[in-house]
Amino acid sequence: MTAFTEIGFLFRFLPAFLAVYYITPAKYRDWALLMGSLVFYAVGEPYFILLLVAAVWLNYLFASRIAHFRRRKKRRSQKKSAMWLVTAIAMDVGLLAAFKVSGALLGASVLPLGLSFYLFKMISFQADVYSGEIRELPSFWQTAVYFTMFPQVASGPIMRYKEGRWAQDGREYSWEKAEEGLWYFAVGLSTKVLLADRLSILWKDISVIGYESISTPLAWLGAVGFSMELYFDFWGYSLMASGICVMLGMPFIRNFDHPYAAKSMGEFWRRWHMTLGGFFRDYVYIPLGGSRDGEIRTVRNLLAVWLLTGFWHGGSPNFILWGMLLFALIAIEKLWLWKVCQKAPFLGRCYVLFLIPVTWIFFAITDLGQLGIYLGRMFPVAGSGISVNPWDALKYLRLYGGYLAYGAVWCVPGVYRFFEKHRRHPAAAALTAVLFWLSVYCIVSMGNNPFAYLKF
């Protein structure tokens, strides 16, 4: 039920929760949200919910210490405030690192649901309390709602505490808001189910063949397919999460801004998983000095950000490699290429669209040996593959070309904006409904019949 695409969430939890939420008087809706969120999390993680509750409680405790000492102007108090901040962040980062490292050592994921997301919310909260961005320490219950709210607890977006009027007394309730949120939700659902989930089968098919036996065109087709799958999966999810928030009367938190339309790598990363990028920008890059203290400092700060980004995505070495590759590309761009990208946007786009799929391959393949083989098929400079079927790309283009074509269109910002702008037009509304039910149909035909997905 903790995935938004499960039938149990779509037709049981969400409608029931919305009904309870709206029946509850506006003054008490945070209680409904807190209870709903705890139920949601407990269903997914019956044991680790204790960890979530403990983390909420400890973080609030530390935050109140930070706030307490910060209010006094004495230097000693300021020092104590800083000490509590370090303690809180050490706990949060340590918890995350412990789970990531043990996961990497055990070779299996033992990460509690949403850990990396809710801990990042907590870290940002501590830092904002310390810096005074959050001037008055909110009540424990409001903080608990912020940390645990079910639309964001599993996979973000990593909303900041001060990001818009999400708190109970600032929420707006109207039919327009409900409609808007539902539209984001339905569009996100179909982006994920009708595009990302279909394209994920292409990626699986390629691994079944074995990377050493794919042709170079298929290797590229796979890389493009994976790039789209990853985008539609996460963007679709983010739209659903923010759509639910809007339905609850909160502001829309944007997590993706059509990244594949970027004209440089730096811009791509400002448009991709924006709440994570913003986190690293505000809590790592800028505190280290950003790009103000000369080129060497800038490069060092970028290195810190990308090492952490790599590690955040996973403990295994390929993620570190992936982070380092992006660091190198973005550093080169920042120092030399940036002006070229500005002057020749077409060139910039081509370079982004060519390089991004390559970087995603580092992200996709955790086994370094296999990663090398795949890259060798993309760039067949040293030797050819083994038992390669030269026509394989045609077969997969025939099977997945339609999804790739729809996907390419859906990557164009104008297409989305047009749909968004006219979403209340009868034709657009009907299309939204059709996409929604098609998605539900796909979920049902897979979920209800476990063998349908297992076809040999």
Add this chain to the structure above:
Amino acid sequence: MGWTWIKKCPVFFLLTVSGLAFSLVGLAGRFSMYKGYEFQALKEPFLVLMLEGAGKGVAPWEVCFGQRASGKGGKETVATVGGGGQNIEDFIEDDSGAANDGMEMDTGRESADGTDASADAGAKGAEGTEDAAKTDVSAGLDAPADTGTENETIYEFQQVPEDYFNDAAFIGDSRTVGLYEYGELEMRADFFAKISLTIYDVFTEPVAKDEETGKRITVEEALGRKQYGKVYLMLGLNELGTGTTESFMEEYAAVVDKLRELQPDAVIFVQGIMRVTEAKNESDPVFNNANINEKNDAISRLADNKDIFYIDVNEAVCDENGNLHSEYTTDDVHLKAKYYGIWREFLLNHGIVRNRAKEG
């Protein structure tokens, strides 16, 4: 509320109305047109029934016309094993006409009545014009079908050259699709294979292609138009979740009979289902090697070692515990492309060469 309200939130309106309507249809049809569907009212909303039905071609408005044949539901349940949801079809585009050059079939001959394989037996005299003379002992197969009348030749597996496959047809599911794509046999043999093909739909799915018109045809039609020297069959993995070994074998035997009827002169190779890896074997309640072995035992009993032979590629691709070698696969089920050569070599080592002479 009213018209302006609908204009204000059309998506909300459409989804609520359609959701309610779908639920009502599902509820109303629960025991009529959706009878026999796997459904747990506590776990799933009723609209699931309507969507599932729609996927099977049951139009929701049929609920108004009362009872629909309840048989439909049951029958369709079997079909969804292969066809559930958005099908990613995987037909083989078999363009090779190359198989013709190896044809040495007596196509003018009337087919024997398909039900009895031994009807042909007399024709296979013991004339030693070809390698058949060498054959004497059955290859250690427990084959009760071997009636063993004195003057019948018993054939033995032998090494054959690649052109052995020039008049071969392969029928199977995704594993056979893989053999087609990576077994380097596609220029010689004809392949009738498709992902999720089962013994139940092997003759009805349009997996073949008419060589002249390029139209999709069924295996039955394809085998009716061209005679082969060998027919290789490997099916049964997708069926593991449906029915019993008995019901499966009933269908399997009928398919083999039909093949015999359509291809009276062909050697039929019934292949044991390729097993899965240890990891899959231990975790999957359905697709495991105990189930596969049970089916394979039953399939092997169809062999008569005269014109129907059982071969088991597991001998070549499994480890000492009888599980598919884990390094041969990434999904625990399918061979990686570079290992299909093992299967081809196995087939080359298990050729049956019969004396082709007809009486006279």
